[in-house]
Amino acid sequence: MSLNIWRYASPQTFYRLAGNLMPWFFALAAVLTAGGLYIGFFVAPTDFQQGESYRIIFVHVPSAWMSMFIYVVMAFWCAVGMVLNTRLSFMMALALAPTGAMFTFVALWTGALWGKPTWGTWWVWDARLTSELILLFLYIGFLSLHAAIDDVRRADRAAGLLAVVGVINVPIIYFSVQWWNTLHQGASVNLTRAPSMAATMLVGMLIMSLAAWMYAIGASLFRVRSIILERESDADWVRERTEAA
Amino acid sequence: MSWGSPAAFFAMGGYATYVWGSYAVAAACIVTELWLLRRRHRTLARALGRRSGDRGPGNASRHP
Numbered sequence: 001m002s003l004n005i006w007r008y009a010s011p012q013t014f015y016r017l018a019g020n021l022m023p024w025f026f027a028l029a030a031v032l033t034a035g036g037l038y039i040g041f042f043v044a045p046t047d048f049q050q051g052e053s054y055r056i057i058f059v060h061v062p063s064a065w066m067s068m069f070i071y072v073v074m075a076f077w078c079a080v081g082m083v084l085n086t087r088l089s090f091m092m093a094l095a096l097a098p099t100g101a102m103f104t105f106v107a108l109w110t111g112a113l114w115g116k117p118t119w120g121t122w123w124v125w126d127a128r129l130t131s132e133l134i135l136l137f138l139y140i141g142f143l144s145l146h147a148a149i150d151d152v153r154r155a156d157r158a159a160g161l162l163a164v165v166g167v168i169n170v171p172i173i174y175f176s177v178q179w180w181n182t183l184h185q186g187a188s189v190n191l192t193r194a195p196s197m198a199a200t201m202l203v204g205m206l207i208m209s210l211a212a213w214m215y216a217i218g219a220s221l222f223r224v225r226s227i228i229l230e231r232e233s234d235a236d237w238v239r240e241r242t243e244a245a
Numbered sequence: 246m247s248w249g250s251p252a253a254f255f256a257m258g259g260y261a262t263y264v265w266g267s268y269a270v271a272a273a274c275i276v277t278e279l280w281l282l283r284r285r286h287r288t289l290a291r292a293l294g295r296r297s298g299d300r301g302p303g304n305a306s307r308h309p
Contacts, residue, residue: 043246052257053258056267098278102278113263113264113267226289
């Protein structure tokens with residue numbers, strides 16, 4: 001017996017799978033958020049330079065990571081859709097975009113609120129901040145372009161192309177702090193060397209990142225279910241489902 | 246990390262506006278997104294349910 005993963009490329013099968021998985025991801029997100037916030041506010045020590053203002057890190061860094069990660073996943077699904085012509089791939093991409101845009105906005109907002117007490121300014125046009133703002137515009141552009149084209153298949157392809165081309169911005173955001181002289185600090189967490197922060201701060205930040213990740217999966221599964229229903233509303237299985245309900 | 250008193254916790258060492266402003270907006274964004282997701286799905290389910298309810302025997306041939 002072999003597990004046929006292609007079966008899940010069918011919107012009908014995936015609709016049910018997404019519905020079954022969604023509550024688990026939201027539950028995990030809630031538990032991880034509670035644990036992460038507890039560590040962030042009650043275990044992690046005060047920063048000797050920044051005082052308590054650094055506690056913004058537990059929402060800022062996870063949001064910023066998710067804003068970039070979701071974009072890459074979204075562009076990946078667009079590329080898969082364009083190459084394999086799978087309907088569900090484009091639906092996944094469309095389901096991820098609003099959540100990605102939300103995290104990008106949160107990263108920018110919390111960054112501004114962190115910048116004011118530590119740098120003395122809400123905003124500077126440095127490479128990191130500017131490229132993150134461009135990421136927000138890419139998400140908005142993707143959604144607007146998709147909404148502007150009536151034919152769904154053409155909308156998928158046009159917006160998909162924008163998403164795939166725009167992925168170039170993600171490494172620019174990530175490496176901006178190395179490539180340019182930015183006001184934004186360099187990475188505190190890196191795969192090649194020990195993190196430059198207290199262990200409890202790091203643990204809190206990683207747990208909050210996991211929570212954000214689980215939330216993003218839950219929210220996009222929720223949204224993809226609506227998108228599937230909208231697009232497949234004339235399919236037999238949707239008719240049967242709604243008639244049975 | 247011991248805060249001593251709830252007041253000290255909420256004061257966040259003088260950074261209350263920045264710290265709570267960050268978390269409040271993040272929480273508001275997530276709650277709004279969840280609310281929109283739920284509303285979209287419910288509206289859709291209701292519309293699809295109504296459509297199938299309206300469909301009498303005579304209309305069945307509309308969708309071959």
